[in-house]
Amino acid sequence: MxxxxxxxxxxxxxxxxxxxxxxxxxxxxxxxxxxxxxxxxxxxxxxxxxxxxxxxxxxxxxxxxxxxxxxxYPAAPLMPMDPVERAKCRELMQVIELYMSGSSASGRLTAAAFFGAPISDEAKNDAEALIERGVKAVARLAKFSPFLTGAKFTLADCVAFPQLSTVAWVTRIVLGKNMVDGIPGAADYLKYVAKRPAVQKILADQQRAMELFMASVKK
Ligand SMILES: N[C@@H](CCC(=O)N[C@@H](CS)C(=O)NCC(=O)O)C(=O)O
Missing domain, CATH: 3.40.30.10 (Glutaredoxin)
Known part of the structure; x- marks a missing residue:
């Protein structure tokens, strides 16, 4: 397995x-x-x-x-079959991964969001500018009709839900504003996707893991 x-x-x-x-x-x-x-x-x-x-x-x-x-596991595909649509799906995954994810722009704010670690205004401004660029790129590409690339749930949604939720949380805590709100339709999209049973499980497991993690770092 x-x-x-x-x-x-x-x-x-x-x-x-x-x-x-x-x-x-x-x-x-x-x-x-x-x-x-x-x-x-x-x-x-x-x-x-x-x-x-x-x-x-x-x-x-x-x-x-x-x-x-x-x-x-091709039986339940999460990528479009059409080569161009497939590439467009990949494009969105890459843009979110490279320009908005925890290992890039928003990652600079993660320690401050999780542990209240000190962060300079310069670092905050740099991160904000990078995230802003990513936000604008996602806003240009995302369809939200109702999913990121159109009518079907795809791997782009698997990437977007956890990453955008994290960017929303981290920027709200550290910068005092939810930068995902700069993507028109994103807030409703996140609420819509959160209703899926698989996403409900992710959120429940995340909540439990977060409580255990916070308890372990306070010890
Ligand atoms: N590009 C990697 C990024 C993975 C990543 O940054 N994971 C974080 C947790 S969300 C991590 O392990 N951070 C620790 C580190 O960067 O050393 C991927 O897509 O798997």
Whole structure:
């Protein structure tokens, strides 16, 4: 059985978990925090989560894992068949991943949002400018009719829901404004997608993991 190593607070973990749930693939979740331990770097060379264990082999990088799932489990497709539509779906995934995700722009604010870590005004302004550019790009590309790329739920939604929710939360806490509100239709889209059973599970697991995490760092 596939094993997803990571933890349920992480948006990168949750985008893969959402694809697994939406595709109806059986999997096991193995609790793993990011780590620079040699033993973990063997399975995830940057020490990041998630990493997916497939028959004893490990694949890291959520984009590569999503591509594997789509190729290995084609029965419930989450990518359009038409090559151009497929590329447009990939484009949105990339734009969100590269310019808005926790490992890029909003990631600069994550420690401040989670732990109240000090952050300079300069760092805040830099992050805000980067996120602003990503917000404008997503606003240009997203259809929200009702899903990100059109009528069907796709991998772009698996990426967008956890990432945009995180950007919304982090920017509200650190910058005092929810920057996802700069994407017309995004707030309603997030509420709509949150009703899906798979997303409900993601949110419930995330809430539980967050409570455990906060209790462990307060000790
Ligand atoms: N590009 C990677 C990003 C993964 C990532 O940044 N994961 C975060 C958790 S959401 C992490 O492991 N952070 C720890 C670190 O950057 O060392 C992917 O798509 O999987």
């Amino acid at each position: 596939l094993k997803l190593h990571g933890f349920s607070i992480s948006p990168n973990h949750n985008k893969v978990k959402l694809a697994l749930l939406e595709k109806g693939i059986e999997f096991e979740e193995v609790m793993q925090r990011p780590s620079q331990d040699e033993t973990f770097l063997v399975n995830s060379p940057m020490g990041k989560i998630p990493t997916m264990e497939v028959d004893g082999k490990f694949v890291s990088e959520s984009g590569a894992i999503l591509e594997y799932l789509e190729n290995a």
